[in-house]
Amino acid sequence: MGVEEELLVVDPDGRPVPRGPAALEVAARRGEGETVPEHDRADRERTDDAVPGGEDDGDPRGQLVPELKAQQLEFATRVCADLDDVLTDLQHWRGRADAAARAVGARVAALASSPVDVEPVTTPGARYTEMTETFGLTALEQLTCGCHVHVAVADDDEGVAVLNRVRTWLPVLTALTANSPFWLGRDSGHASFRSQAWNRWPSSGPNELFADAAAYHRLIAQMVATETIVDTGMVYFDARLSERWPTVEVRIADVALRAEDAVTLAGLVRGLVETAAGEWRDGVPAPAVRSEVIRVAAWRAGRSGLTGDLVHPGTGRPAPAAAVVGALLDHVRPALAAAGDEQRVADGVAAVLDRGTGADFQRRIHEETGDLAAVVRAAVEVTHR
Template identity: 75%
Template sequence: MRTLGVEEELLVVDPDGVPVPLGPQALAAAARWGEAETVGEHDRAARGQADDDGGGDGDPAGHLVPELKAQQIELGTRVCSDLAGVTEELRHWRGRADAAARAVGARVAALASSPVRVEPVTTPGERYADMTETFGLTALEQLICGCHVHVSVADDEEGVVVLNRIRVWLPVLTALTSNSPFWLGRDSGYASFRSQSWNRWPSSGPTELFADAADYARVVADLVATRTIVDTGMVYFDARLSEQWPTVEVRIADVALHVEDAVTHAGLVRGLVETAAREWRDGIPAPDVRTEVVRASGWRAARWGMSGDLVSPATGRPAPAAEVVAALLDHVRPALADAGDDERVSAGVATILDRGTGADEQRRVHRETGALTGVVRAAIEITTG
């Protein structure tokens, strides 16, 4: 059974629903309870835990840690062997993050972007200062929250063949997890505007097929050698090999409003990883799809989420979103069944199709309340509900 772990980034907001730069203070409170790392981001980088690569599947204790912006907290689960464990861990760490925020007069909200206009504040630390200096407005505006799923692999060779085979399915996960329709005070027109903001980084997005693990390592080394990115922690591929742990890390998703949606996503990711590894062992080649097509598929998924057509990995042509999601479930169903996840993941997908994505829910609350702060307040209750 492949183990898995989940990292989530949460907004820190005041009781009225406005993001506030109290993440570091909240983490200091959690550290007094022994539940958060207190080291600065530069120190984490020096220990090999560079930005967006701490914790996850290889952190047996779970964590609360800082993120790029002071209006954020990142949580990471312990290593889990089943989805019940993922559920318990996410509820625990969301609760602890909220308790830490409450200790400084704030709350947390699982929103992938801020619905209300706010001036993002960079978390203190040498590495984050370097990123802000290097990337300017891209780093200054980067107040977004994602969900990263780590799934164990035998080694980097298996990890690379998995990356080659799951890339065409990742846009479908973007659509299912879309939870960022509003951007700093206005409706973006996208279901996942976080994806658009994220892809401004020079090392983000889908990748070409890799020949093997050595080829992957060369690409990473060549990226760093350009001196365009700060370090290997800024290899922001949609899916990548973890530097710290023997895992594939899928980074395509918005943070989920509902814990159960995050669990559904984690189950689908584990199913994709296991299915890809089986195809490799069975001699089935990776889909030879151009990166330009994968990128366009991701854009379409971010634009309309589940309310429009998605690009079918089977045909490369648009098809109804529900139909493409059904094809994804069929693709991973044997792996889901062997892990005991089929019933739960299928039910979770059905719930999203029936209720709507996080983006759909946010827009529904906005229509009902007429206030973007009302969207945030509703998200606070759902986040830890």
Template identity: 75%
Template sequence: MRTVGVEEELLVVDPSGVPVPLGPEALEVASRRGEGETPAEHERAEHERAGHGRDGGSPGHLVPELKQQQLELGTRVCTDLAEVTGELRYWRSRADAAAQAVGARVAALASSPVAVDPVTTPGERYARMAETFGLTALEQLTCGCHVHVSVADDEEGVAVLDRIRVWLPVLTALTVNSPFWLGRDSGYASFRSQSWSHWPSSGATELFGDAATYHRVVADLVATRTIVDAGMVYFDARLSQTWPTVEVRTADVCLRVEDAVTHAGLVRGLVETAAREWRAGTPAPRVRSELLRVAAWRAGRSGTAGELVHPRTGRPAPAADVVAALLEHLTPALKATGDAARVSAGVGEVLTRGTGADLQRRVHRDTADLAAVVRAAVAVTAGRQLGG
């Protein structure tokens, strides 16, 4: 059974719904409770992890992010989706409790619906990023969901990366949760995916073929002295520097825990399916990264509401048909992990009741108030069920 872990980035907001730079203060509270790292502790830990390489797994945690209006949670290593559900509920509640201790709340929103001036978190690395990347770094206030799935070694991991890349835009479409950007409707279901593409090392990759080529590409990117370090290799999916996992990074943070768990199940199914194909000698689909970037753009534009680029044909098809093709592709692996019924039902719920982006727009239609959108997101993040 492949293990799975999830990292979520959350917005820290005041009671009115405006993001506030209280993430470090909330993490101070969590650190005193033994549940989080302050920015200084996190930076020291990052240096230590960089020196020791990868090991077997991670405990749950709360840590800083690029902006003080954010914090990040991470689950412990899980073996089944019920564990993932419990971990996400637990760490969301701990994050919210820490935020409440300093007069704020947390919201699982991938972008801020209301206008905000992002404040960079203290620390040498984040300061270098702000200096190097200018407005791209200064304006970056987005929240994603990263799923880690265990692999046997780097060769299997790279074989997986080569075989899952064509399906990653479908995951983006299922998790869209950032239709508003700093006070206006962006016209996208996931504007986070557009903002994130401004980083020079982000997005789809070409086929690697083997681990040596993957590591050479990463080393060559670092050697350009354009990105700050290897941690800024923001591929849509990559080998984790810290853990023996493949890390899939295309999703918006999901508003609902249930959707995040569905996403984690899909990612594990993709990794297992790709590993099986590799062992069976099935070659990776030879699709160019230019086409994958277009597919990702369309996924971020309309989510599940319009057409997506079908991974098997390279042509537009209704989103429901493309999602059905993904589930068919994953069925043997999902059955093997016992996830088939849970993941299929979860995908059906997303297609029926809508994504986080759909809920945000529905609240805005009803209230004409973007701050009300944030407050609704706070309630859902805390576990309340809103109608529709």
């Protein structure tokens, strides 16, 4: 498995600043970063068996790379076999991102949206410019940071079988990782407003069931043929097959404020993928739940996080968040046990339920200080704790 994180670049006062490209110049000189947006690198070739942060990148821990907005940095872990490796790499690359940002007078914070009002600045590059021109305010205002978890699958057939079986559980991950209650200077009323902003993209959200891998690829081709999205990289499903790597990529989560919560997320996602693959091999049919119902469940998860009811994937009815999270844990428990992750992930889930999400932390700081910039400064400290 591998984890990608997007981070917010902020000044010492707690305001997002467009110093991501400058920080990447510093990282590039240190051999830790790339300054050209990935889709603009015509000479960048990946083998079919490459994975995030893989050995083909030179540095086995990957590199810092640009994102859509200049107020962001992104990184990917190496390929990890266990959760200890995930935690080590997350801490390593959060630290290296912060070091690069410090060199240009900034810091990085694991915040999924900006609490303070800010005018997002698009990162230079042909693809990002095209996206901004094509999608207007959707792209102009899209200063959001997510966490993507890749888990290896044998082939596209297994990957599509996994996509069919994890989709009803993905909204629970939004609730667990909610870390974007503020949007451009005001409380959004949501625990994860990033999930709302992200779903402005025409290709985002849950998908219907696929008959097989060929049906999946036909749909992608049909979407690109509409000439609405810029390219296949803009297929922003909640979970998708990676274009370059033999993985299922789960994309629904906010970036987690605490690295240990991102590790818990990675363990749950691997558990979901392994459970789904096993069900497919055993002939267990995928739940026949419409994507409209899943979209409603995801909206509800983004609205209340862990502080209200969630839609239970097994019943389609509301239930207390703790009960639904417990059902997710029970669902993946055999896979967690097989990987040696059961106690660690259970403890991680219990910790989030006990102290709350990143959204809860942000609101507590704001209630104490009345200062949204103070929320950002506090988040910087927790990001690197």
